[in-house]
Amino acid sequence: MGVLIRDVELAGRGRVDVRVENGRVVEIGRRLAGPVDVDGRGGALLPGLHDHHVHLAALAADAASVRVGPADVHGRAGFAAALRGGAPGEWVRAVGYHESVAGELDRWVLDDVAADRPVRVQHRSGAMWVLNSAALRATGLDGHGDGGRDGRFWREDERLRHLVPPVRLDLEGVGRRAARLGVTGFTNADPHPGHGLAQILSVLPQRLVVMGVDPPVKLMLDDLTLPTPAQLAVTVAGLRPRPVAVHCVTRVQLLVTLLALDEAGPAVGDRIEHAAVVPEETIDWIRRLGVTVVTQPHFPVERARAYAADVPSDDRPHLYRCRSLAEAGVPVAAGTDAPYGAHDPWAVMRAAVERGDGEAVTPETALNLFLGRPEQPAEARRLEIGAAADLCLLHVPLREALDALAADVVRAAYVGGRPIHTL
């Protein structure tokens, strides 16, 4: 079954009609014959946006969570009200906590504000959960180990996961919200995709790449357990011919990764995730390796206050580079990293354009960060004959959309010619 979209603005083609059949673009031209299904009224037709780095299960769990970050609640009273929003006796999962809300947390602080229900609160860093006494009793952890005494658990997600009730995942909501933003594809970047994750995520109407199940293989680095470059090279070589996506959020992680890729030899599709700190002298090295940087250009804006406080001053000029990488010829693309960053790619693009640190890019470059192919994120997809009909139809011409860089320019989204969002 075909779809004829009348009068859309297509890059390089002006105002044309586009016919889609069997999930692909089959005809582009003026005044195509046949009944019109959609009148584009001169709005731009783009390839659907692809979020190249996102954590979909965590994003879906977010919907079943209470947000208790500094931007969400104010003071101890606001924190208490947020935890007590649901019915007594029901588990509360709260996320995004920071000490600036109500000070250091332990089981007794939580008992003071919500003793009548099991509560667990995740620190904004993602590294710590704090449980109240009801939660410690419900999980059988009361009195066991350090966490069992004060309720504070550092980097024990794996252990806790099996003891707390499963979180309701609102994947339908995630899919719907993303479709409204014109997102037609995701690359899920969890380091260890649990058994059946791809199956669980398959309810999403978007196209899906699950790292670790599909290429590339995600490799986590942690400064405390950092391999030597030679060790990492052996790991990478053992995974070939598959490409790798290496998580690099510190200077030393980037250097180890570049040395390892030098030794193992780069493969098509290799990526560096985040590239949070890129010293200037490594830019040309990254370009020579041909490895794609999948960055979060919005983090220096979203996290400006935290970075000003927490990032050493010699790292600050090198944070989440975008413009300098693109200008040097490094393949660059972006992911929202939601739920740890804003889930709206348009907000990410806006931040990429407006950031004030010399790394701001043009609106065109910002949009392209989300238009790449999943397997080659910096290589833009083009709407031409034979292309998959993953489409984002806008209310307005491209020039207006680039001036606005806001989600309300999106009118409809299609995956393989099938509408996943229409107004």
Ligand SMILES: [Zn+2]
């Ligand atoms: Zn991530």
